[in-house]
Amino acid sequence: MAGRILVVDGVPTNRITMKVRLASACHEVATAASGQDALRMARLIHPRIVLIGANLPDMDGPALCAALRALPQGAETPVLVQARGEDRVAALSAGASGLIEPNDADLTLLARIRGLMRHEPGAETGALEAPVPGLAEAAAGFAHDDRPRAVFVADSPATALGWRHALQGRVGFAIAIAEPERALAEAASGRVADLYLIAADVQQPGDGLRLLSELRSRPHSRDAAFVVALRPERAEMAPVALDLGAGDVLAWSLASPGTAPEAAMRLEAQLARKREADRRRHETRRNMRWAMTDPLTGLHNRRYALPRLAELAAEAQEAGRDFAVMLLDIDRFKQVNDVYGHPAGDAVLGEVATRLASALPADALLARIGGEEFLAALPDCPARSARRVAEALRQAVMAEPVCLPPGCDSAALGVTVSVGVAVGQAGPGCGWPAEPETLLACADRALLNAKSSGRNRIVVAPQMAHA
Template sequence: MVGRILVIDGVPTNRITMKVRLRSACYEVAVAASGQEAIRIARQTHPQMVLIGRSLPDMSGAALCAEMRRLPLGADLPILIQATGAERVATLRAGASALIEPDGDELALLARIRGLLRHDGEVTREDALTGMAEPAAGFEHDSRPQAVFVGNQPATALGWRHALQGRVGFRITVSEAERALAEASVGRAPDLYLIAADIQQPGDGLRLLSELRSRPHSREAAFVIALRPERADMIPVALDLGAGDVLPWNLASPEAAPEAAIRLDTQLARKHQADRRRHETQRNMRWAMTDPLTGLHNRRFALPRLHELAVETGESGRDLAVMVLDLDRFKLVNDMHGHAAGDAVLAEIAARLAASLPEAALLARLGGEEFLAILPDCPMPAARRIAEDMRRAVMSAPVRLPDGSGQAELGVTISAGVAVLSAAEAASAPPDAEALLARADHALLAAKSSGRNRIVMAPLSMAA
């Protein structure tokens, strides 16, 4: 099953029909005949989506939606509601994610469900490697969110703007398709696009949607498609291509504009919610991979990266250097001056080490007073020279200690073991990152035992 959906409808045949449709699409379905029953089931099962039909015996769809929003995790729950006439605006104001058209076809409904569940999955998954949305550039003079309207002709988009600009909480710019693409390519992406499905030719608005969704600066925007009534068969296509909603072509009419404004604001709110979650995910991933004291990468990040670089060495034909560095007699710093002084020393030494490394190098804190430096494309002579630069940078000036440490500053030295994986060695046998790290660690022990404050190079033949 791909999702848990709660269906609420006061008519038994409607519940049965919807359950059969959804189960045939491989959704897990629960049903309720009243609002109170739905609330009880939602508390117990935590559905991923709620579909509210009509004819509920105890409350309106809008009232049930408001109650669902008050449940734990209800604020972000996708809720689809069937509504007609004046109920539509009230339902949207109550917090509906989208409306179910009473005469809509099954393909459009399933496409809308897929789109909402896809959105919910995209903003909650831990996917930091894809990066975050690029910040929009060029709109700094107005802090309101930005929308771009693309019609089949400028007059159409201007009509949309005229009807909506006093009803929505964002600024509206009218653009042609080519200009919208060009600006997105250079980072001038708005928060929301409203695009006519047919601009100059049938379906070219959907092609514009696909293009913008593929661009790094615009792919995280909210997208809404405006569709003529005779093109209703394109609703599932638009939703599956990434549109968050599909509005009627006459959205600027006095009857349709209030609903269109709320639906556009809803899409913008979902986009901002997605942005917040993406920022939180990125932040949490940074915290998981970063040492909080020094700001360097931690062991969890560094060791898998060392393995990747060792494999790349065999493919690229370039040497890889690894350094294990350890502060000399660091335990005495904590014992004599306190842990605050020890933290100050670690943070300052980390900064000096980082400043001494080339840009392509990776520096991590393995734990305690031990650091790891990984240098791609670094043969042994260069590795020796860089290690000596790091050693001299550490001892170049005393470290200032915090108040209450017993003295104002303290001189610090490091010892380091350096091992190099040569291109020839990597080509002759599968690279072994653990063995490479062990060679550097043995060299560090040799540096410690021979007097500290020195660099020892591990020979290629040193046993791991």
């Protein structure tokens, strides 16, 4: 099942009809006949979406929407409300995610539900496309004031100006007007709007939807909020717009005195959803970064390093290039903790990490994978180069004493490392290890030999020393 939807309506035939419509699209549906029944069901089943009809016996749609929002986790549940007249604005004020019409076609209703499910909490987690090592966010575009920025794209400047004139006193965002080419050019340069209101037909039928699709596919603008304006005779395009990524569809007459207040609130609702999606996305990125980072040294941790090592090894083997793996261990580190205390040990770990990072090439992987053990992996690095890099690391660590924190018995402490090196060799007949674990095991044996033969030295795995 695609997800449980709670349908609330006081008329039994309406509940049954809606349940059939949604079940045909493989949605699991629960129903409630009153507002109080809906609140009880929401506490029990935690629905993914709530649809509120206009025939409740005990409260109206806006009141139920507000009550749902007050429930634990209710603020995150998408709520669609069927409302008429002044209740439409009241529903939006109460926190409705959108409005539905009694005569909405199945395609439109289901497209609206798909759109809400795409943007529910957690739905965007798997869509993070920034490279894992840096988790870089796209640079924010320059804006001329502190308010959110909207761009209106219509069939003519006069239409867009009319929309802006009717809405700008009712919304809290700045409004700019642009032609499609300019909107795309600004998005490509990083000057992205928070919200795009796009006419479905700009110069030719459907070209506004093509603009929507283009903006949704660009890395800088894909996370903006999108709303499409449709002429009455083009109402059949609503499900297409929603499936292309529009969060809402407004009538072309959105600037008229009777519809402008509702249009303003629906645009503000889309901005609010965008802000919440941004917050969740940033939180997800932060949590991923924390999950992959050693909090003491700031280096990658074992959870990140081992899968990344496998990727680097596979890339090296595919490219036919040598690949070096090093394990480094701080000599007599237990004595540092025992004699000078754990704050001194932490200071040593942090400083060693800094020195290793500064001495490694930019394309190398560096991680703390154990208490005092570090992993370095270097692509395109034959054995002779690997030994030179290992020597540079050893010298960097021992170059000068590490300053210890106040309260320790000594102000500074000399530190050394032992290094075990293994190199996967490219070329026919060179015996490339089948798995990165083999390289790690070879480096680990070399490290043990370095420790047992006096410490503060480098040992290259014997079976690979001829490279």
